[in-house]
Amino acid sequence: SRYSRITGTGSYLPPRRVTNADLTAELAVQGVETSDEWIVERTGIRARHFAAPDVTTSDLAAHAARHAMEAAGCGPADIDLIIVATSTPDMVFPSAACILQNKLGIAGCPAFDVQAVCSGFVYALTVADAMIKTGSARRALVVGSEVFSRILDFKDRTTCVLFGDGAGAVVLEASETPGILATELHADGKHVGILCVPGTVAGGKVLGDPFLKMDGQAVFKLAVGVLEDAARATLAKAGRTDADIDWLIPHQANIRIMQGTAKKLKLPLDKLVVTVDQHGNTSAASIPLALDAAVRQGKVRKGDTLMLEGVGGGFTWGAVLLDF
Ligand code: ACO
Numbered sequence: 001s002r003y004s005r006i007t008g009t010g011s012y013l014p015p016r017r018v019t020n021a022d023l024t025a026e027l028a029v030q031g032v033e034t035s036d037e038w039i040v041e042r043t044g045i046r047a048r049h050f051a052a053p054d055v056t057t058s059d060l061a062a063h064a065a066r067h068a069m070e071a072a073g074c075g076p077a078d079i080d081l082i083i084v085a086t087s088t089p090d091m092v093f094p095s096a097a098c099i100l101q102n103k104l105g106i107a108g109c110p111a112f113d114v115q116a117v118c119s120g121f122v123y124a125l126t127v128a129d130a131m132i133k134t135g136s137a138r139r140a141l142v143v144g145s146e147v148f149s150r151i152l153d154f155k156d157r158t159t160c161v162l163f164g165d166g167a168g169a170v171v172l173e174a175s176e177t178p179g180i181l182a183t184e185l186h187a188d189g190k191h192v193g194i195l196c197v198p199g200t201v202a203g204g205k206v207l208g209d210p211f212l213k214m215d216g217q218a219v220f221k222l223a224v225g226v227l228e229d230a231a232r233a234t235l236a237k238a239g240r241t242d243a244d245i246d247w248l249i250p251h252q253a254n255i256r257i258m259q260g261t262a263k264k265l266k267l268p269l270d271k272l273v274v275t276v277d278q279h280g281n282t283s284a285a286s287i288p289l290a291l292d293a294a295v296r297q298g299k300v301r302k303g304d305t306l307m308l309e310g311v312g313g314g315f316t317w318g319a320v321l322l323d324f
Helices: 020-029 036-043 057-072 096-103 117-133 189-194 216-238 255-264 283-296
Strands: 003-012 017-019 047-049 081-085 111-114 139-147 165-175 180-187 200-202 205-207 247-250 305-312 316-323
Touching (some): 003 057, 003 283, 003 316, 017 020, 020 036, 036 255, 047 165, 057 081, 057 165, 081 117, 096 139, 111 117, 117 139, 117 165, 117 180, 117 283, 139 283, 189 216, 216 255, 247 283, 283 305
Parallel strands (some): 081 111
Antiparallel strands (some): 139 165
C-alpha cells in the first residue's frame, strides 16, 4: 500500500516583531486601550510578526517552501503538487499557489489554494495525502501562509491584538510506510457569523466590511469540544490511543484552548508545542510554523507520533495524526 510522509519542514516570519508593549503603545496613539497583562492572561500571546505593506502571502510562502525543500533534500523541479492554505491570498484570483509556483520557478504541476481559515493547513494536508494515496502526486508542497495584519481593524481591541503574519510549509512524499495515519475534517456553516470577514470585492470597490469580526467567547465554547472529537476520531481510525501521542501541535490561537485540548487528551503540558506566545494567531500558518519550530529545536524527532489539529472560521475543524 501507498502512504504519504513528511520529509521536510520549513517556516518564515517577516522580520518586524511587535511585542505587546509595542502594540499597546501604537494603539494608545489611536485612543485604543489594551495592555500586555490583558493580552498575556487571556491569550498567552507576547509578540507577533507583521509583514511590510508590500509583502504578500506568496512571498512568505516562498521563503517557507524553500526551507522545507532544503530540509527534504529536494528542489522545486521535484515538486508535482502545490497546495497553499490561506484566507489572505495576494489577489482575488489567481490563487496564491499559482503565484508561489511561479516564484519558485516551476510550471506545469497542479497548484491551488485551500480556504478553511485556521483549519486550512489540516485541510490542505488531508487533500495532499489523499492525492498522493491515489497516485495523482508523488511529492507535494503543502503550505500555510497568511498576512492577517491586512484584515485587522486596529480600532477593535478585541481582535487586533490576537493575530500575526507568517508561513510554514512541509514536503509530503509518497512512501511505503506511514506517514499520515488518519485524517478527519468537518465544517458547519451555520456558525459563519461568529468568525468572518464579511466584505467582498464587487462593482469596482470593497462591498461590506473588509475587517475580521469575531465573537471570541462563542468561538472558545465551540473549539475545545470539536477539537477533542476530531482528535479522538483520528486515533480510533488509526487504532491508537492518547498515550501514543508524542506531541500535540494544535492551531495556535489561544493558550487556554490549547491547554484545554491537551487536558482532554490526557496529555502532560510538556507534550504541547507552543508558539502562540511568539507568533500570535497566524491562522493557516500556525500549525506548520509550530511544527517547524519544534523540529528545529530538536523536540520533534523522526518516528514521533504527532497530533495536528485546528479550528477556524466556517466553522471548520479537523485533525491529522501522523508518524513523523
Ligand atoms: N485589551 C483590554 N481589554 C480588552 C481587550 C484588549 N485587547 N479585548 C477585550 N477587552 C475587554 C472587553 O472589552 C471586556 O471588557 P468588559 O468586561 O468591560 O466588557 C473584557 O476585556 C473581557 O472580554 P471578553 O471578550 O469576555 O474576554 P475573554 O476572556 O472571552 O477573552 C478572547 C477574549 C481572548 C478573544 C477569548 O474569547 C478567546 O480566545 N476566544 C477564542 C478565540 C479564538 O481562539 N479564535 C481563534 C480560533 S479561529 C481562528 O483562529 C481564526
